[in-house]
Amino acid sequence: MQCNTETPAACGQQIMGWADQLAQFSEAPDMLTRTYLTSAHHGAAAQLAEWMCAAGMSVRRDMAGNVIGRYEGLTPDAPALLTGSHFDTVRNGGKYDGNLGILLPIACVQQWHEAGKRFPFAIEIIGFAEEEGVRFKATLLGSRAAAGTFDMAVLDNLDDDGHSMRDVMAASGFHAAGLGKAAYAPKAVLAFVEVHIEQGPVLLNQQLPLGVVTAISGASRFMVEIEGLAGHAGTVPMEMRRDAAMAAAEIGLYIEQRCHGTRGLVGTVGQFNVPNGAANVVPGKAIFSIDIRAEQDSVRQAAVADVLAEIEQIAKRRNVVVHSRKTHEASSVPCAPWLQQQLASAIETSGLTVKHLPSGAGHDAMAMAAITDVAMLFVRCGNGGISHHPDEIMTAADAALAAQAFSRFVENFKH
Numbered sequence: 001m002q003c004n005t006e007t008p009a010a011c012g013q014q015i016m017g018w019a020d021q022l023a024q025f026s027e028a029p030d031m032l033t034r035t036y037l038t039s040a041h042h043g044a045a046a047q048l049a050e051w052m053c054a055a056g057m058s059v060r061r062d063m064a065g066n067v068i069g070r071y072e073g074l075t076p077d078a079p080a081l082l083t084g085s086h087f088d089t090v091r092n093g094g095k096y097d098g099n100l101g102i103l104l105p106i107a108c109v110q111q112w113h114e115a116g117k118r119f120p121f122a123i124e125i126i127g128f129a130e131e132e133g134v135r136f137k138a139t140l141l142g143s144r145a146a147a148g149t150f151d152m153a154v155l156d157n158l159d160d161d162g163h164s165m166r167d168v169m170a171a172s173g174f175h176a177a178g179l180g181k182a183a184y185a186p187k188a189v190l191a192f193v194e195v196h197i198e199q200g201p202v203l204l205n206q207q208l209p210l211g212v213v214t215a216i217s218g219a220s221r222f223m224v225e226i227e228g229l230a231g232h233a234g235t236v237p238m239e240m241r242r243d244a245a246m247a248a249a250e251i252g253l254y255i256e257q258r259c260h261g262t263r264g265l266v267g268t269v270g271q272f273n274v275p276n277g278a279a280n281v282v283p284g285k286a287i288f289s290i291d292i293r294a295e296q297d298s299v300r301q302a303a304v305a306d307v308l309a310e311i312e313q314i315a316k317r318r319n320v321v322v323h324s325r326k327t328h329e330a331s332s333v334p335c336a337p338w339l340q341q342q343l344a345s346a347i348e349t350s351g352l353t354v355k356h357l358p359s360g361a362g363h364d365a366m367a368m369a370a371i372t373d374v375a376m377l378f379v380r381c382g383n384g385g386i387s388h389h390p391d392e393i394m395t396a397a398d399a400a401l402a403a404q405a406f407s408r409f410v411e412n413f414k415h
């Protein structure tokens with residue numbers, strides 16, 4: 001594609017055009033699926049490297065398969081301001097999730113390159129090879145490698161065809177023994193700033209194109225199994241029932257009510273099963289998931305404690321047995337106030353209202369926080385905020401505004 005980023009509008013078009021082109025690298029026809037180290041994934045990596053190169057960057061791959069473009073500063077080997085996001089996708093995903101956070105900075109660097117502009121620091125754009133965890137059921141592989149927190153145990157995870165991550169990596173020329181070298185030395189890094197589509201409806205509802213993320217919410221997840229007593233739907237009187245599904249339903253409603261109305265707190269029962277259920281049987285067993293997230297860990301922990309206490313109450317009153325198992329726990333990752341402030345003033349300078357909001361979804365910035373201060377710029381998601389879905393959309397105008405704000409942020413960056 002012809003480089004044309006002379007005006008903000010052209011820059012927005014450029015980013016959207018690249019996103020369309022990158023979306024052609026898919027494992028499945030008629031949808032976008034690009035999981036770690038498949039041929040579609042290799043194709044996308046090569047394409048990103050080509051665009052980075054054309055934008056005046058030197059490009060390297062690390063042993064996790066991350067594609068890293070470096071735009072040198074005024075002095076060689078200057079510490080780098082890092083940016084980037086992931087280029088893997090979920091199955092049948094959207095084309096901006098992750099990819100936008102790589103393409104947008106490339107468009108900005110291209111402009112600086114064409115204008116011969118350099119900064120007192122280097123800029124590195126990292127196309128993280130893996131974030132979503134689809135192929136090997138382990139998330140944030142790229143950013144964990146870059147942050148030096150890669151969990152070597154996941155190398156033995158198998159994909160659906162029974163291939164281990166270790167073998168698949170080796171077949172692609174990425175050797176686990178070299179993963180340690182993928183880690184950035186903290187002193188070579190000034191900060192990490194990730195541009196990402198919001199993946200939710202908050203900015204859209206407030207008619208704002210951009211937002212500054214305050215924190216990536218922490219999360220607690222549980223699987224809960226309720227044992228009641230199965231019985232005939234016609235013969236067991238209501239007062240004698242020990243209905244596992246209705247106990248689960250009552251718990252679900254409590255979670256909804258408990259999480260409602262507290263800023264930054266959300267609770268979800270996303271899986272709800274009545275194993276071997278039948279229309280004419282009182283459910284003897286129910287299995288469901290709980291996912292509770294909050295911007296502040298204390299808020300999340302208080303909600304989790306209340307939910308667990310209420311589960312006990314409900315189980316006692318309904319005479320059912322509960323087994324709950326925590327399957328995931330992650331603390332909130334705050335975005336650095338000094339970076340938030342600089343992002344906010346870049347947005348303000350563009351004449352836009354600044355909206356601060358937490359990110360309920362996990363992002364590469366979470367992993368990068370292990371080595372440096374992080375921040376995120378959210379870009380409005382269209383279509384009601386839908387993401388992880390082919391209907392994920394955003395506008396070229398918003399891409400242009402985001403590129404403008406990101407450029408201003410970098411041009412005025414003080415550390």
Ligand SMILES: [Zn+2]
Pocket residue numbers: 086097098131196363
């Ligand atoms: Zn993402």
